[in-house]
Amino acid sequence: MAGTIKLEVLTPEKTVVDEDAQIVMAPGIFGEVGILIGHTPFLTTLKLGTLHYNDVSGTERFVYVNGGFIEVLPDRVIVLAESAERKCDIDKERAQAALERSRKRLAGDSDQENIDFERARAALERALYRLKIVETKTR
Numbered sequence: 001m002a003g004t005i006k007l008e009v010l011t012p013e014k015t016v017v018d019e020d021a022q023i024v025m026a027p028g029i030f031g032e033v034g035i036l037i038g039h040t041p042f043l044t045t046l047k048l049g050t051l052h053y054n055d056v057s058g059t060e061r062f063v064y065v066n067g068g069f070i071e072v073l074p075d076r077v078i079v080l081a082e083s084a085e086r087k088c089d090i091d092k093e094r095a096q097a098a099l100e101r102s103r104k105r106l107a108g109d110s111d112q113e114n115i116d117f118e119r120a121r122a123a124l125e126r127a128l129y130r131l132k133i134v135e136t137k138t139r
Helices: 092-107 117-134
Strands: 005-010 015-028 031-035 042-046 049-055 060-065 068-073 076-081 084-086
Touching: 015 042, 015 060, 015 076, 015 084, 031 068, 049 117, 060 117, 092 117
Parallel strands: 005 076
Antiparallel strands: 005 015, 015 031, 015 049, 042 068, 049 060, 060 084, 068 076
16 A cells, blocks of 8 residues: 555654654564554554654664554554654663663672662663664664
């Protein structure tokens, strides 16, 4: 089916993406979801991961999403994420530092006595996804 679908990626702080796309691929809670114009409407939960889409020129774009929800309508996709960053906005050094801090906490190399291991594991996972996006070859 030819045509484009409107993609909006929103966080509580800002609009991260607001543009037309040829196809949208999102990390749904039950697996990756592919969306084209005219898709059957649905609403589902997103897991932490990479949302990617092809813009109107066919260029593949990447966005880190930290959970949230996705609403799919025949002519638009609305993502409400806890946090999200376009690949071009991810600070690689900051993500690398977060990765190292998380690894130290999980290994017990931290000076803190009461380490919240679940929080440290979640921080590690976020850092890994952000670094994976930064290291992809396309935009």
